[in-house]
Amino acid sequence: MRIINFGETNSILNQYVSEIRNVKVQNDRMRFRRNLERIGEIMAYEMSKEFTYSTKNIQTPLGISPVNTPDNKIVISTILRAGLPFHQGFLNYFDRAENAFVSAYRKYKDALKFEINIEYIASPRIAGKTLIITDPMLATGSSLELSYGAMLTKGNPKEIHVAAIIASQQALDYIKQVFPEEKTTIWCAAVDPEIDSHSYIIPGLGDAGDLAFGEKE
Ligand SMILES: O=P(O)(O)OC[C@H]1O[C@H](OP(=O)(O)OP(=O)(O)O)[C@H](O)[C@@H]1O
Ligand SMILES: O=c1cc[nH]c(=O)[nH]1
Numbered sequence: 001m002r003i004i005n006f007g008e009t010n011s012i013l014n015q016y017v018s019e020i021r022n023v024k025v026q027n028d029r030m031r032f033r034r035n036l037e038r039i040g041e042i043m044a045y046e047m048s049k050e051f052t053y054s055t056k057n058i059q060t061p062l063g064i065s066p067v068n069t070p071d072n073k074i075v076i077s078t079i080l081r082a083g084l085p086f087h088q089g090f091l092n093y094f095d096r097a098e099n100a101f102v103s104a105y106r107k108y109k110d111a112l113k114f115e116i117n118i119e120y121i122a123s124p125r126i127a128g129k130t131l132i133i134t135d136p137m138l139a140t141g142s143s144l145e146l147s148y149g150a151m152l153t154k155g156n157p158k159e160i161h162v163a164a165i166i167a168s169q170q171a172l173d174y175i176k177q178v179f180p181e182e183k184t185t186i187w188c189a190a191v192d193p194e195i196d197s198h199s200y201i202i203p204g205l206g207d208a209g210d211l212a213f214g215e216k217e
């Protein structure tokens, strides 16, 4: 399984990551959401370089121009709720893609123990397609694992791209065990070393869903 970490490369993407982490900036919800979206746009562009291309002869008003365009049948899937702005970034570039939505949330039994509840899935058939799963935060990797399990009820994708912004090292180690090695690529913008006793990423950024959309009751 390939892991591509954009944090290892100097680019403007790191500016957006610094802003979503920064306590002095991250509470501006519109900027927070837009930064998730911008990171999605940059990742989409980089990911597009790995697609399968063929030449199409495009009729212009003055002649024929051969252009290489991608042939992948793309499904962009997101895990509600924090995934929504990140998903939108991918959709801005892959504007013809199909889309899937899965809900996953932590249902706490006490301050530390929780289980992930999946209650909703709206997805096209994904068999034989390029599945891009977008979720900005991978802490334990459980939401991703269960959401992927739910998506498999819609068929077996040809290839899987997991797009995250901040992934814990623990989540990456876990995902390697549960996703098919030969057809999965993980794209992220940073790998953080730890998760705390509440399963929050350290240093991370806090709760991405709350920062994007406001606190839950
Ligand atoms: O890897 P995990 O330990 O499963 O944690 C990561 C999950 O946590 C966040 O969602 P959250 O449950 O906070 O829901 P929200 O997007 O509604 O805030 C995030 O978007 C992931 O889906
Ligand atoms: O650090 C974390 C872990 C789960 N969900 C978040 O939004 N942040």
Ligand SMILES: [Mg+2]
Pocket: 082, 207, 208, 209, 210
């Ligand atoms: Mg949350």
